[in-house]
Amino acid sequence: MSTWLEDRLQDAFAAAAEQVGPETLRPVADPVRAKPVRPTRRFAPAIPLAAALVVVLIGAFAAVVAGTRGTAPAGPVTQALSGPSSLLVAGGDGVTVLDARTGKVRSRIGLPPAPEGSVREPGGYLLAGAGDGETFYIAQSVKSRSTQVSTTRFHRARIDARGRLTGLTRDVIPQVTGTTASSLAVTGDGTRLAYSLDGKVCGRGETVRFCPGARLTVVDLPTGTTRAWTTNTAGQIESLSWAADRRTLGLVVKAGARVLDTAAPGTTLAKSRVVAPGTEATTATISPDGIGILIGHTRSPDGGSQRYTIDEYSIADGRRIRTLVSRDHDGDVMARWNLMRYDATGRHLLFAGNFHPLSRLDDGRVTPLIPQASPDPKLLGSAPPEVQAAW
Numbered sequence: 001m002s003t004w005l006e007d008r009l010q011d012a013f014a015a016a017a018e019q020v021g022p023e024t025l026r027p028v029a030d031p032v033r034a035k036p037v038r039p040t041r042r043f044a045p046a047i048p049l050a051a052a053l054v055v056v057l058i059g060a061f062a063a064v065v066a067g068t069r070g071t072a073p074a075g076p077v078t079q080a081l082s083g084p085s086s087l088l089v090a091g092g093d094g095v096t097v098l099d100a101r102t103g104k105v106r107s108r109i110g111l112p113p114a115p116e117g118s119v120r121e122p123g124g125y126l127l128a129g130a131g132d133g134e135t136f137y138i139a140q141s142v143k144s145r146s147t148q149v150s151t152t153r154f155h156r157a158r159i160d161a162r163g164r165l166t167g168l169t170r171d172v173i174p175q176v177t178g179t180t181a182s183s184l185a186v187t188g189d190g191t192r193l194a195y196s197l198d199g200k201v202c203g204r205g206e207t208v209r210f211c212p213g214a215r216l217t218v219v220d221l222p223t224g225t226t227r228a229w230t231t232n233t234a235g236q237i238e239s240l241s242w243a244a245d246r247r248t249l250g251l252v253v254k255a256g257a258r259v260l261d262t263a264a265p266g267t268t269l270a271k272s273r274v275v276a277p278g279t280e281a282t283t284a285t286i287s288p289d290g291i292g293i294l295i296g297h298t299r300s301p302d303g304g305s306q307r308y309t310i311d312e313y314s315i316a317d318g319r320r321i322r323t324l325v326s327r328d329h330d331g332d333v334m335a336r337w338n339l340m341r342y343d344a345t346g347r348h349l350l351f352a353g354n355f356h357p358l359s360r361l362d363d364g365r366v367t368p369l370i371p372q373a374s375p376d377p378k379l380l381g382s383a384p385p386e387v388q389a390a391w
Contacts, residue, residue, distance in 0.1 A: 081362055083348035084133025086163045087391035089358070089370070090125035097163045100133055100360070100391055103369035106163025111140055111155065112170060118142040121150060126184040126195070128240075129390035131288070131344030134159050136390060137172070137193060139184050152181040154193070173219050182214075185240035185249070188288065188344045192246055193219045196237035216240075216251070216269065218262055227262070231269040239283045241342070243290035250286030250293055257284040257295045259315055276318045282308075282336040288346040291315060294324065296337030296353075308335045308353065325366065329355050338386045350391055354383040 081101045088109075089096050095109040114120050119142060126139035136159065141152040153175045158167040172193075179198045186193050199214035214237045216229045231237065231253060239252040247263045251272070257279065260272035275293050283296045293315055298308040310325040329335035339358070341350040349361040357372040373384040 081360070081367065083343050083345070083360075083362065084129075084131065084391040085161060086133040086159050087350065087369075087389055088127050088129065088136050088138070088157070088159075090127055090138075090388040091385075095125060095127070095138060095157075097159055097165070098369065099163060100369075101367075103358075107165060109138075109157055109165055109168065111138065111168075112153070114142040115151075117146060118144050118151070121180055125388055126181055127388050127390040128184040128186045128193070129341070130186055130190050131188050131342065131391065133343075133391050135186075135190050137184060137186050139181050139195060141180055149177060150180045152176045152195075154195070172221065173224070182236040183238050183240040183251070185242050187242045187246045188244055189246065191221050192242070193221055194240050194242070194249060195219075196240060196251075198236050199231070214253070216260075218249070229260070229267055229269050229271070237269070239281075239285060239340070241285040243286050244288040244344075245290055248286065248290050250284055252281050252284050255280045255282070257281040257293060257313075259286065259293065275315055276313045276320070279313075283338055283340050285340040285342055285349075286315070287312075288342055288344060292321060294340055294342075294349070296340060296351075298334055298336055305330050306335050308337060310337060310340065310351065324349070324361060324364075325351070327353070327356060331355075333383045339389060341390055343391055348391075350389060352387045352389065354386060358387050358389055 084100050086106060087098050087100045089098055095111060097106045097109065098104065099106055121141040121143050124141055126141075128137045129135065136157045138155045138157060139152050140155065141150055143150045153171055154173050156169040156172045157165060160166045176195075176197065179200055181195055182198050183196045184194070195217055197215045197217075213230050213232045214235060215231075216237050217226055218228075219226050235254050237251055237253055239250065239257075241250040242248070243250070247261060249260045249262055251258050251260060253269060253272075256274045257276060258269070258272040258274050260269065264271060276295060279295055280297050281295045282298065284293055286293045291314070292312045294310055294312050296308065296310050298306050300306050306329045308327055308329060309323050311323050312321045313319065314321055327335070333354070335353060335355045337351060337353045337356070339350070339352040342348070343350075347362070350358070351361060352358040355372070357368045358370045359366050359368045373387075375384050
């Protein structure tokens, strides 16, 4: 028995003994009268024993507390969200930092205003994050009112654990003038930035041509060196995403989910490979381990209602592995996924659709972060605006 318990027992017995005094004892000369035995409860003799028992129980409880010190307190079992603590969201009112667990606004990022004579492009912002909730890149596009030429500038933002801006580096790479930027991605270590520019159709009649087609550029940020790939299409290169190896890039071109080895020779996206032929992708994102790719697409099982899903496919053979999210939609406007972002670990997914609010997926658990925006009432049959977000 420990010294602590011995001291408590001695104190208890001493307290009980103090209750016995001369006035409580029968005089020796008094005759002892016989009394009938009655089944009465006598508390006084039990006091020392009860006190000892209390002390033992207190000691046992103290031992349990000491043995569990540092663990979570007992209570209802809840699944706390882990992963990045902050995320960036861009909208009509600028770029905002949100709590990645609750969706509450933490702070706002003040970016350079549009130059005089320019207006912000519709949407106007592209966001990319290193997947840690701390390092973000922001592409800000404006258009000249007089020439209708777009200019995109690239900035880097650092966010602390409380969601406060600790540093904003403007023009981390030279601004791009010409067509509008359509997608942005950065590697997990923040050393390689990829962005794409829209393609254009020029000329008329028999002289119609692409000038230029959509273009993908990868910038090595420490050295400033660049490498570009082109495609003979007037569409967009969308849904750029990096694997952790810093060389494998996921992308979507004309509804085809592709992967590109950026270390392989070649200057056209013909060198990239379609992962799941026949799958009409609305958006996609590669897993950090480079083994799988998520593809969002829409089906109409009965020709009426729509089912839009997020499915995981094997990059090696294009085999569908599983369905992570499935939603149904009725209406004239097609439902589609327009955003999917893994965090750096690949265990947490940020996603949104034109009819699905910005949410996160953790081990099969979907948590909405911000309410679904409403469609523009002036546009008949319109869908809610797309969301730009990253972590």
